[in-house]
Amino acid sequence: MPSHDTFSRVFARIEPQQFQECFLSWVNAIVGELELNVIAIDGKTMKQSYDRNDQQKALHIVTAWSSSHQLVLGQKKVHKKSNDLTAIPALIEMLEIAVSVITIDAMGCQKNITSLIIKKKRDYILALKGNQKLLYEAVKDWFEVAQKSDYLGREYNYYKQVEAGHHRVEKRQVWTVDVSELPHLHNQELWTGLKTVVMIVSERRLWNKTTDTRCYIFRR
Template identity: 40%
Template sequence: MNGLNLLDYLTIINDPRQQWKVEHKLSDILFLVIVAVIGGAEGWEEIEDFGVDHLEWLQQYGDFENGIPVHDTIARVMSMISAKQLQKSFAAWMRDCHIATEGEVIAIDGKSLRGTYSKDRRNGIIHMVSAFSAANKVVLGQVKTAEKSNEITAIPELLELLNIRGCLITIDAMGCQKAIARKVVSKEADYLLSVKSNQPSLEAAFDNYFKLEMLQREDGDTYSTKEQGHGRVETRLCLVNDDLSVLGDIAFEWPELKTIGIVATIRQEKGQPATGITLRYYISSAQLTSKELLEASRTHWSIESQLHWRLDVGMREDECRIRREQAGENFAAIRHIALNLLSADTSFKAGIKRKQKRAGRNNEYLSRLLAGQGLS
């Protein structure tokens, strides 16, 4: 994954400034922001400080003829540039960097940037929807949900940016929509969608079909796992069916539907008897075994632990107050770029925060991150 190659894709971003007033090239500002965030900067002033401290190193990659722009200039430019163009640049870069394998799980989920809410200005909180490669732990693309809208409208826009041919796209119940399923299939990929009450007819068909005694059968396609830890035993059992007649006419409403699945989770706390069973229903356009469906449904939640958690704990995303115009959305994309480059490096076995600190104080390591070197 070559961060320097990314600069070629960023050239599609138009410079919104009046050219006769420009003192610092847009490419220099974007490069500065990216490497400063890789180095642990969390705001405009820290980005300026990073630039001042690393000016000689920065001049190896950019012009910086007039030195480092002040933080007000950085903030103004990042609030003005088109977020959609930055998202397209990011997705195009990842399409070249990331080669999807057949059946690879791509998890799609949304995350609110809590720090972007402003009660005084009555600004709505920014909500980003991201596509995450569970196998490689990298973000493939992201879009912001429109104000007074939700993930349902943002997901098709995100899918349009991605090369997902042959992949299995997992989405939670919010994305269980026929239009989204059609979009996935049109991209020559398969979907695995969680079913809940936002699809009442489909959920009712599952309720009518499923009986608890099905979990005790030895015939049919079933698969189970058991995990123990911290005084808790968690058993998961999955059963699948490719006989779609159990759904009635509803089955014909979902494009290329091939598999329905049920995952039952039973938890026991500290040796106590289980108090209940949690059921999750799934539909998929892929021909999945019970083992494949259970593993894919669990893999989906890696987007919480491997992406959202690392953004909040490692990069303190929820504490970031940047929200001016398009700046909050752009800064979220920059964090994803930084996280991808940091995650790709395996030469330093450490968490995101330690990698950032090393990059901030060690120019050689920062250069290796950008060049995609030091990978084993």
């Protein structure tokens, strides 16, 4: 049985760029059979990857992930003097995968990223938070006003899901609205392909009650 040190020596000899090219070639060869509908892109800092002696910061990697198949589709290292905003477009360019939707958290809610996703002939769901303050507040305020009037005279779609397990109950409510129902949003024409805004209200019950409200922009 190979030891820990043997694995370490083998991994240390692998040339990263060649390995990535081989891995992507393998992924592209099999994903056509997997019918991927959603790819989640997210950045994570690798635990215990720092080295104090060499003044090396912890490694941060942006990953493309298929949750339905539990499969990593590609990764991009974030360079020391950069952040997710440079790694995400590079990762999207790497993936030659025809999928329905790419999801990214609020860090990736950028106009150039929506343009790139549309260029690659895919759709997107991007979390909307304070980094796009004017757009976020316009969407959030519209939903608050609409809910007070029970969406009277407004077209929308609604979905509810309830899950129970581990002594916890979680209810999710989702409202989707076509942007044509809203007043003109801030810089709306610059958000390539934007068609829908989304609000999700999650209610978790354990020994107490926690409610979380999130907004998204959606190209579908």
